[in-house]
Amino acid sequence: AQSVTQPDIHITVSEGASLELRCNYSYGATPYLFWYVQSPGQGLQLLLKYFSGDTLVQGIKGFEAEFKRSQSSFNLRKPSVHWSDAAEYFCAVAPSGVTGGGNKLTFGTGTQLKVEL
Amino acid sequence: NAGVMQNPRHLVRRRGQEARLRCSPMKGHSHVYWYRQLPEEGLKFMVYLQKENIIDESGMPKERFSAEFPKEGPSILRIQQVVRGDSAAYFCASSSRTGINQPQHFGDGTRLSIL
Numbered sequence: 755a756q757s758v759t760q761p762d763i764h765i766t767v768s769e770g771a772s773l774e775l776r777c778n779y780s781y782g783a784t785p786y787l788f789w790y791v792q793s794p795g796q797g798l799q800l801l802l803k804y805f806s807g808d809t810l811v812q813g814i815k816g817f818e819a820e821f822k823r824s825q826s827s828f829n830l831r832k833p834s835v836h837w838s839d840a841a842e843y844f845c846a847v848a849p850s851g852v853t854g855g856g857n858k859l860t861f862g863t864g865t866q867l868k869v870e871l
Numbered sequence: 872n873a874g875v876m877q878n879p880r881h882l883v884r885r886r887g888q889e890a891r892l893r894c895s896p897m898k899g900h901s902h903v904y905w906y907r908q909l910p911e912e913g914l915k916f917m918v919y920l921q922k923e924n925i926i927d928e929s930g931m932p933k934e935r936f937s938a939e940f941p942k943e944g945p946s947i948l949r950i951q952q953v954v955r956g957d958s959a960a961y962f963c964a965s966s967s968r969t970g971i972n973q974p975q976h977f978g979d980g981t982r983l984s985i986l
Contacts, residue, residue: 758913760913788974790977795979796979796980797875797877797962797977797978797979797980798914798962798964798977799977800974800975800976803974844913844914857966857975858904858916858919858927858930859904859906859914859916859975860916861906861913861914861915862913863911863912863913864912864913
Protein backbone atom coordinates (compact mmCIF):
# COMPACT_ATOMS: atom_id res chain seq x y z
CA ALA A 755 0.00 0.00 0.00
CA GLN A 756 1.15 3.50 -0.71
CA SER A 757 2.10 5.86 2.09
CA VAL A 758 3.38 9.39 2.55
CA THR A 759 5.69 10.69 5.26
CA GLN A 760 6.12 14.31 6.17
CA PRO A 761 8.77 14.19 8.87
CA ASP A 762 8.41 17.79 10.03
CA ILE A 763 5.26 18.48 12.00
CA HIS A 764 6.04 22.15 12.58
CA ILE A 765 8.44 24.50 10.83
CA THR A 766 9.12 28.15 11.64
CA VAL A 767 10.89 30.45 9.21
CA SER A 768 11.48 34.18 9.06
CA GLU A 769 9.74 36.18 6.40
CA GLY A 770 12.00 36.43 3.37
CA ALA A 771 13.90 33.27 4.21
CA SER A 772 13.88 30.22 1.99
CA LEU A 773 11.68 27.23 2.73
CA GLU A 774 11.89 23.51 2.12
CA LEU A 775 9.21 21.09 3.28
CA ARG A 776 10.06 17.43 3.10
CA CYS A 777 7.93 14.63 1.69
CA ASN A 778 8.82 10.98 1.22
CA TYR A 779 6.57 8.38 -0.30
CA SER A 780 6.36 4.64 -0.47
CA TYR A 781 4.92 3.12 -3.61
CA GLY A 782 5.70 0.25 -5.95
CA ALA A 783 6.14 2.47 -8.96
CA THR A 784 6.34 6.18 -9.56
CA PRO A 785 3.10 7.62 -8.25
CA TYR A 786 1.48 10.89 -9.08
CA LEU A 787 2.52 13.49 -6.52
CA PHE A 788 0.81 16.58 -5.18
CA TRP A 789 1.26 19.37 -2.71
CA TYR A 790 -1.79 21.03 -1.17
CA VAL A 791 -2.07 23.97 1.23
CA GLN A 792 -4.77 24.37 3.86
CA SER A 793 -5.50 27.64 5.61
CA PRO A 794 -7.32 27.50 8.96
CA GLY A 795 -10.98 26.60 8.61
CA GLN A 796 -10.72 26.11 4.89
CA GLY A 797 -10.37 23.35 2.37
CA LEU A 798 -7.29 22.30 0.47
CA GLN A 799 -5.87 24.23 -2.43
CA LEU A 800 -3.65 22.52 -4.99
CA LEU A 801 -0.18 24.10 -5.18
CA LEU A 802 1.40 21.84 -7.77
CA LYS A 803 1.47 18.31 -9.14
CA TYR A 804 3.90 15.92 -10.78
CA PHE A 805 2.83 13.29 -13.29
CA SER A 806 5.89 12.70 -15.45
CA GLY A 807 8.60 14.49 -17.38
CA ASP A 808 10.61 17.34 -15.91
CA THR A 809 11.33 16.51 -12.29
CA LEU A 810 11.21 20.16 -11.21
CA VAL A 811 7.65 21.42 -11.26
CA GLN A 812 6.44 24.94 -10.78
CA GLY A 813 3.27 25.76 -8.92
CA ILE A 814 1.22 28.69 -7.79
CA LYS A 815 2.29 31.33 -5.29
CA GLY A 816 5.97 30.94 -6.18
CA PHE A 817 6.27 27.33 -4.97
CA GLU A 818 8.19 24.59 -6.72
CA ALA A 819 8.87 20.94 -5.96
CA GLU A 820 11.47 18.48 -7.13
CA PHE A 821 10.81 14.79 -7.66
CA LYS A 822 13.80 12.60 -6.81
CA ARG A 823 13.15 8.99 -7.68
CA SER A 824 16.31 7.70 -5.99
CA GLN A 825 15.23 9.23 -2.70
CA SER A 826 11.49 8.67 -3.09
CA SER A 827 11.07 12.32 -2.27
CA PHE A 828 9.03 15.25 -3.48
CA ASN A 829 10.16 18.24 -1.44
CA LEU A 830 8.41 21.59 -1.67
CA ARG A 831 10.48 24.76 -1.87
CA LYS A 832 10.04 28.50 -1.97
CA PRO A 833 12.96 30.94 -2.29
CA SER A 834 11.43 33.70 -0.17
CA VAL A 835 8.57 33.12 2.22
CA HIS A 836 5.82 35.66 2.77
CA TRP A 837 3.82 36.01 5.99
CA SER A 838 0.71 34.94 4.07
CA ASP A 839 2.31 31.53 3.43
CA ALA A 840 1.64 30.52 7.03
CA ALA A 841 -0.65 27.49 6.72
CA GLU A 842 -0.59 23.72 6.79
CA TYR A 843 0.95 21.91 3.86
CA PHE A 844 0.06 18.41 2.77
CA CYS A 845 1.92 16.13 0.42
CA ALA A 846 -0.23 13.53 -1.33
CA VAL A 847 0.14 10.65 -3.76
CA ALA A 848 -2.23 8.92 -6.15
CA PRO A 849 -1.65 5.64 -7.94
CA SER A 850 -0.21 6.05 -11.39
CA GLY A 851 -2.49 4.67 -14.07
CA VAL A 852 -6.21 4.52 -13.68
CA THR A 853 -7.18 1.06 -12.49
CA GLY A 854 -10.72 0.83 -11.24
CA GLY A 855 -11.68 4.41 -11.62
CA GLY A 856 -10.87 7.53 -9.75
CA ASN A 857 -7.62 8.64 -8.24
CA LYS A 858 -8.03 8.63 -4.49
CA LEU A 859 -5.36 10.59 -2.75
CA THR A 860 -3.21 9.36 0.14
CA PHE A 861 -2.08 12.27 2.28
CA GLY A 862 0.78 12.81 4.67
CA THR A 863 0.06 14.12 8.14
CA GLY A 864 0.96 17.66 7.17
CA THR A 865 3.55 20.28 8.09
CA GLN A 866 2.39 23.39 9.92
CA LEU A 867 4.32 26.42 8.69
CA LYS A 868 4.74 29.45 10.92
CA VAL A 869 6.25 32.62 9.51
CA GLU A 870 7.97 35.07 11.82
CA LEU A 871 7.92 38.71 10.85
CA ASN B 872 -19.17 30.81 -5.97
CA ALA B 873 -18.52 28.12 -8.53
CA GLY B 874 -16.45 25.99 -6.17
CA VAL B 875 -17.29 22.86 -4.23
CA MET B 876 -19.96 23.70 -1.68
CA GLN B 877 -20.29 21.85 1.57
CA ASN B 878 -22.92 22.37 4.22
CA PRO B 879 -23.24 22.79 6.99
CA ARG B 880 -19.82 24.22 7.83
CA HIS B 881 -20.25 23.16 11.44
CA LEU B 882 -22.49 20.43 12.80
CA VAL B 883 -23.01 19.47 16.41
CA ARG B 884 -24.68 16.20 17.31
CA ARG B 885 -25.22 14.23 20.49
CA ARG B 886 -24.11 10.64 20.71
CA GLY B 887 -26.61 8.34 19.03
CA GLN B 888 -27.99 10.96 16.64
CA GLU B 889 -27.61 10.99 12.88
CA ALA B 890 -25.37 13.36 10.94
CA ARG B 891 -25.95 14.30 7.31
CA LEU B 892 -23.23 16.12 5.42
CA ARG B 893 -23.90 17.58 2.00
CA CYS B 894 -21.60 18.27 -0.91
CA SER B 895 -22.44 20.03 -4.14
CA PRO B 896 -19.62 19.51 -6.63
CA MET B 897 -18.32 22.14 -8.95
CA LYS B 898 -20.49 22.80 -11.97
CA GLY B 899 -19.87 20.15 -14.60
CA HIS B 900 -18.22 17.74 -12.17
CA SER B 901 -19.69 14.28 -11.84
CA HIS B 902 -17.04 12.65 -9.63
CA VAL B 903 -17.11 13.13 -5.88
CA TYR B 904 -14.65 12.04 -3.20
CA TRP B 905 -15.13 12.18 0.57
CA TYR B 906 -12.19 12.44 2.98
CA ARG B 907 -12.04 12.59 6.76
CA GLN B 908 -9.49 14.58 8.72
CA LEU B 909 -9.07 13.64 12.35
CA PRO B 910 -7.39 16.15 14.68
CA GLU B 911 -3.65 16.42 14.08
CA GLU B 912 -3.83 14.06 11.11
CA GLY B 913 -3.91 14.25 7.35
CA LEU B 914 -6.94 13.56 5.24
CA LYS B 915 -7.95 9.96 4.77
CA PHE B 916 -9.94 8.73 1.79
CA MET B 917 -13.40 7.40 2.54
CA VAL B 918 -15.41 6.94 -0.64
CA TYR B 919 -15.48 7.79 -4.34
CA LEU B 920 -18.79 8.20 -6.15
CA GLN B 921 -20.05 9.02 -9.57
CA LYS B 922 -23.65 9.93 -10.27
CA GLU B 923 -25.84 7.18 -8.79
CA ASN B 924 -22.88 4.84 -8.30
CA ILE B 925 -20.43 4.07 -5.54
CA ILE B 926 -17.14 3.28 -7.26
CA ASP B 927 -14.76 2.79 -4.34
CA GLU B 928 -15.78 2.67 -0.68
CA SER B 929 -12.64 1.02 0.62
CA GLY B 930 -12.08 3.78 3.16
CA MET B 931 -15.56 3.76 4.66
CA PRO B 932 -16.07 2.29 8.11
CA LYS B 933 -18.04 -0.94 7.83
CA GLU B 934 -20.91 0.23 10.01
CA ARG B 935 -22.96 3.39 10.46
CA PHE B 936 -21.47 5.24 7.47
CA SER B 937 -23.07 5.51 4.05
CA ALA B 938 -22.78 7.79 1.05
CA GLU B 939 -24.83 8.56 -2.01
CA PHE B 940 -24.67 10.79 -5.05
CA PRO B 941 -28.11 10.87 -6.64
CA LYS B 942 -28.88 11.85 -10.19
CA GLU B 943 -30.23 15.14 -8.92
CA GLY B 944 -28.97 16.98 -5.90
CA PRO B 945 -25.88 16.94 -3.76
CA SER B 946 -23.82 14.04 -2.54
CA ILE B 947 -24.70 13.02 1.02
CA LEU B 948 -22.44 11.45 3.62
CA ARG B 949 -24.59 9.95 6.35
CA ILE B 950 -23.40 8.85 9.76
CA GLN B 951 -25.87 6.98 11.91
CA GLN B 952 -25.70 6.68 15.69
CA VAL B 953 -22.72 8.99 15.96
CA VAL B 954 -20.04 8.40 18.57
CA ARG B 955 -17.34 10.69 19.98
CA GLY B 956 -14.76 9.23 17.63
CA ASP B 957 -16.69 10.54 14.64
CA SER B 958 -15.68 14.10 15.57
CA ALA B 959 -13.60 15.28 12.64
CA ALA B 960 -13.55 17.52 9.60
CA TYR B 961 -15.13 15.92 6.56
CA PHE B 962 -14.02 17.18 3.17
CA CYS B 963 -15.57 16.66 -0.19
CA ALA B 964 -13.68 16.98 -3.46
CA SER B 965 -14.90 16.83 -7.03
CA SER B 966 -13.40 16.35 -10.45
CA SER B 967 -14.79 16.48 -13.95
CA ARG B 968 -13.64 13.05 -15.10
CA THR B 969 -11.64 10.08 -14.05
CA GLY B 970 -8.03 10.61 -14.88
CA ILE B 971 -5.11 12.06 -13.08
CA ASN B 972 -5.11 15.11 -15.30
CA GLN B 973 -8.36 16.06 -13.65
CA PRO B 974 -7.32 17.45 -10.27
CA GLN B 975 -9.63 17.26 -7.31
CA HIS B 976 -11.09 20.51 -6.09
CA PHE B 977 -11.88 20.61 -2.38
CA GLY B 978 -14.66 22.23 -0.43
CA ASP B 979 -14.12 24.02 2.86
CA GLY B 980 -15.28 21.01 4.85
CA THR B 981 -17.85 20.24 7.53
CA ARG B 982 -16.59 20.23 11.10
CA LEU B 983 -18.55 17.61 13.01
CA SER B 984 -18.55 17.75 16.78
CA ILE B 985 -20.11 15.03 18.91
CA LEU B 986 -21.21 15.94 22.42
